[in-house]
Amino acid sequence: MSEILKIEGISKFFPGVQALNKVNTSFSKGEISAIVGENGAGKSTLVFILMGALKPDEGKCFIKGNEVNIIGVHKAKEYGIGAVFQEPNLIKYMSVAENIFLGEQGKFKHRGILSYSKLFKAAEEILNDLKIEIDIRQLAGFLSPAQRKLIELAKMMRHNPKIIILDEITAALDYEGVAKVFEIIRNKRDEGKTVIFISHRLREVFDIADTALVLKEGKVVQKLELKDTTEEGLVNLMMGKKLSKVFPKRISVGRKEKKVIFSIRNLTTKGKLKNINLDIAKGEIVALAGLRGHGQSELLKAVFGLVPKNSGKIFINNKEVIVNNPVKAKMEKIAFISNRREDELCFTHSIRRNIALPSLGKRQRAGFIIQSKEKKEVSDISSKMNIKAPSLATEVGNLSGGNKQKVVFSKWLLTQPDLLLCDDPAGGLDTGAKSEVYHILRRLANEGKSILLVLSDMVEILNLPDRVVVISEGKIVKEFSNIGSEDSKMLEKKILKASAGVT
């Protein structure tokens, strides 16, 4: 394999942080390399430098042995470097075809006027080439997250880049979406492209990548062939210490002893859900699995009153409750943690304000806040949740992803919920933070709270919950009760089958 991209002694310094410290590495033709490391290890900085979006303080880049100076994203494009990022980058109210050729519509002129037939034809060719089946006339805003990622891939591929950088593109995808993206990446590798792949899901790294570059605190720990190591070995390299246990132990309680406190009966929504029946016991963690967008998140939202229900009843302790907005949900001791932290936290407000928000009503005297009580409750919960911050007055926007998520947990726990709804609670976090979230969830369950999760990462589905419920096309298609006792390989197969609608 021949070396195509080489970097030597790249350093980048941000105020207070040495983001990259004399990094040397190289990438070969026809190879998928993963860059792995904890948050703050310097992965994104390295990618931004390769993309020309950041200028390194020192160091050199070589492409095919020639020194290059990548300044500006346009330069990167010229050198044959293309990238797709985690954040969506499509214009909602333009068609797929227009998005793919954004900024280059000028190529499709017919007598000086944009010719849509030419544009659509060219876009179709690109998608056919990649074996993507999406209507190019559709508006980008109506695509599913997986389809959006595919279109962004297509948009990048139209320049025919030699080096493809993919930064956390699978974060919002379910396993089917991931499989489709991986198929495209593998094809490109086999065509001789170089792929640089970044993901927090180690399972995916092992699935797709040939080699891994491990970064820690801005330095290269090691570059290694993935077939020579195990997941645990890689984690140990990334963390620099042994990770005791990523997932907490389940405490097995016979189902008979469990007391069902929460029931959904015949729930149907205007959206996707049809006739959902579900019981959750005290202290139980139930996960909703299946392909993303088949109604799992909608079920959480419907229970919390964010999505209107057509029919169906919700019972708490055998008493019917009517929840049609979050205010009511809060009164019935239901909490909802969405998968988007930006929908949960006011980033410019302090930790204290954020945590206090939903439970304000609990610490008032005639509308006035009882300051001492608030201070005590907030600082108690934040030390219990192990939030790492200079003080409670710190703006939430300055915290790391893991600490932000802990603030979200704290804020809802102060409302003393009995039922906790979480949509992908560990999404986008690094391994250490993910593990902390798993332990928090398990601890809460042991304290007697009922937890209903939406999970899309198979590793989490197999290891975290007590029970897995697979939803497909808005219906519960299968339930797996004895998660702990079954063979995980078999279970995984069964869950995948059920998700695909095969029963």
Add this chain to the structure above:
Amino acid sequence: MKTRKIVGEWYIYILMIVIWVIASLITPYFRQMSVFMTIIVFSVPLALVALGQNLVILTGRFDLSVGGILALSTVIASVIMKNNLFIGILFPLLSGTVLGFINGICVSRFRIDSFIMTFGMMAISQGVGLLIRNYPGGYIPTGYVNFLLKKTGPILLTPLFILIIVLLVGEFVLKRTNFGRAVYAVGNDDVIAYRSGINVTLIRTAVFTISGFTAAIAGLFLCAIISCGDATVGALYPLDSITAVVMGGTILAGGRGDYKGTIGAVLILTSLGRIFNMAGVNIWYTYVAKGLLLLIIVAIRMFGVREEKEVAE
């Protein structure tokens, strides 16, 4: 770091003192107590209007109807007060509260853009005011005027007292009540607030209602100063109140800011008119200066925001 934060929070008062010092160097008349008192008196109605405006802007909206509501309040007072002082106070307050409530309902429940809604309400309230009284006039009881603007030695106690009360109430409501916290949360992001179980519709309706109410109180105070009802007296209040709120450090997008800064800005804005007047500058330049001040401050702030963002990335 700490001193920098304190300076950042109180910069408006530092600016105010600087302006006052410069003014008293330029014109010796400025050093008189009576000038200071005039500034205080004219600050009261603006401070009241700005209190409501501050709440509205903290939720990320605007209220352009404050001037119309204020003017209508003076007009109604000038018609009724001569017959019955109590009803003469009650009716303007009611009119302001009701119009503010309509603003609030339309913005929160019917999702009309606040700019358009209050723009319309500005025209409506001013039109009604002109229908009732198409030129300034009417009668404001002397007893009422004396109560508000009576001199104790060289000092006008009531306006000073009102200003301090308004400042304390404003700060207290924003910082120490559930309502204040909810206002900040809604302004920062109403989705987050809604999901946190806050009644966003109620909060939005409430801030506009309060804004109408405070504008009406301002009208009641102002009619004592001008001793009549005038349907056009509110023309500059939308501009002045928004300028004061923004100068005082509240972010137009909502969610950040406070009221003590706004009061400082109110004092500066009312001082400008006096200073220009005494320095012999044409009074219309005050408008130019106020407009420029607003634009410059917003420009500086946007510059700061952009820098913050770049650092974050």
